[in-house]
Amino acid sequence: MDKQGNKTELGDSLLNRINAKRLLFVIAAGLGCSIFLHFAVQNFRQSKAALKDAKIELGSFKVVEPMIKYGFVMDTFMIQEQVIEENEFISDILTSYKVDYMDIEHMVTEYKEVFDVRTLRAGKPYTILNTDTTTAADYFIYEPSVYSYIVFDFKNKTVERIEHPIEKRIETASGVIETSLWNTMVDNGLSYELTAKMEDALAWSVDFHYIQKDDRFKLIYERHYIEGEPVGVGEIKGAYYKNFDNEYYAFYYENDKHSGFYDEEARPMKKAFLKSPVQYSRISSGFNLRRFHPVLKRRKAHLGTDYAAPRGTPIRAVADGVVTKRSRSRGNGNYVKIKHDKVYQTQYLHMNGFAKGVNVGTHVKQGQTIGYVGSTGLATGPHVCFRFWKNGRQVNHLRENLPPPESMPAVDIPLFNVVRDSLKTELDKIEFKHFRKVVENEVGVTADSLQTTNP
Ligand SMILES: [Zn+2]
Structure with a gap:
């Protein structure tokens, strides 16, 4: 027991020594480890931070693509974008960018076929490109419309007009x-331009002064795009208009002999007479044999149709003819009378003034401006009193059944019918868009996206 006890003692002390050694080792190892770990963690943290930094760098890194405009790498230039000021000449602009006056004069004369500097318009944008602002500008780029731009190259002393390719x-x-x-x-996001073109297509069939709630229309038209951006309305190809129970179709057709809008029977939409002498006006007083006269304060037959429109609005001849009167009287104010044929004459009263070149004997074309809306003579406000004479008597032109125009020659009709049928099929497929409701139509264009052409 004793021996064992000693042994035990010895063993214990040995064990203790070993343990102490071990402990030291463990401590040392542990210390080493923790130091290692500390550094390792620190390293890891650092590398993590470094990684984070790297990520930030990666995040903010952009692939720099050269900005190309007007065919130039814009990044290589100092760019000045301006608009033409009122009464500013090209020489004013260019001399301020140190371009030699003689160079300007030479280029303007040499290239006047390419670009007439007199067409420079206030408000239009231009760009000056320069590699060194202490010397003369390198390029002057003028953009008269979205369709083209003009480049004055002062190094090569050339002027070039570049047309943007239009996608229709x-x-x-x-x-x-x-x-x-x-x-x-x-409300449907359609442009003024498209409205005007629709009126033109249908002007001889639909009287836009008498449109009613629930009238409806459909259009197939060409839209112009430059680099994917809509820039304008082209030709209307087909139009449909429903007014009460009357349906009107207009199909655009063009061949070597004919061009214009035709109805379903291949008759030209263009009639001998326009429906009204003023576009975008409203009828303020109709033809009435028992009207109470607002100025004379008594009953007096109103032998015309009054179209109210802002002062200065152009008045158009409703048909081809010859001016027989261009005069002024107390009641009529300034007025014009036109003889169209043996049967019909028209008269336009209360004009603010006459159009240039309209005199007695002048041949006028349908739609030609003959004067401007005013309130001369007996008138309460700016309007045209439009009078329609048939065989020397004044009649209500809106009640007249004017002879329909003849259809195109029979030989041309089969080809026309092919175009008509395809347009009519497409028109009939279009669904009506209601007020404030944007519906995607069949070509995937929404009324919203059409809004961008609004001038
Ligand atoms: Zn009148």
């Missing part, structure tokens, strides 16, 4: 009248 897409539009045609077009 066929699109559709439709609407249901709530209050007015204009409001309906605006």
Whole structure:
């Protein structure tokens, strides 16, 4: 037991020594480890931070693509973008960018066929490109419209006009009248340009002064795009208009002999007489044999139709003819009378003034401006009193059944019918867009996206 006890003692002390050694080792090892770990962790943290930094760098890194405009790498230039000021000449602009006056004069004369500097318009944008602003500008780029730009190259002393390639897409539009045609077009995001073109296409069939709530229209038209951006409305290809129970179709057709809008029977839409002498006007007083006269304060037959429009609005001849009177009287104010044929004459009263070149004996074309809306003579406000004479008697032109124009020659009709049928099929497929409701149409264009062409 004793031996064992000693042994135990010895063993214990040995064990203790070993343990102490071990402990030291463990401590040393542990210390080493922890130091190692400390550094390792620190290293890891650092590398993690470094990684983070790297990520930030990666995140903010952009692939720099050269900015190309007008065919130039813009990054290589100092760029000045301006607009033409009122009464500013090209020489004013260019001399301020140190371009030699003789160079300007030479280029303007030499290249006047390419670009006539007199067409420079206030408000239009231009760009000056320069590699060194202490010396003369390198390029002057003028953009008269979205369709083209003009480059003055002062190094090579050349002027060049570059047309943007136009992509023409066929699109559709439709609407249901709530209050007015204009409001309906605006509410559907359709442009003024498209409204005017629709009126032109249908002007001989639909009297846009008598449009009603629930009238509806559909259009197939060309839209112009430059670099994917819509820039304008091209030709209307087909139009449909429903007014009460009357349906009107207009199909654009063009061949070597004919061009214009035709109805379903291949008759030209263009009639001998326009429906009204003023576009975008409203009828303020109709033809009435028992009207109470607002100025004379008594009953007096109103033998004309009054179209109210802002002072200065152009008045158009409703048909081809010869001016027989260009005069002034107390009641009529300034007025013009036109003889169209043996049967019909028209008269336009209360003009603010006459159009240039309109005199007695002048041959005028349908749609030609003959004067401007005013309130001369007996008138309460600016309007045209439009008078329609048939065999020497004044009649209500809106009640006249004017002879329809003849259809195109029979030989041309089969080809026309092919175009008509395809357009009509497409028109009939279009669904009506209601007020404030944007519906995607079949070519995937929404009324919203059409809004961008609004001038
Ligand atoms: Zn009148």
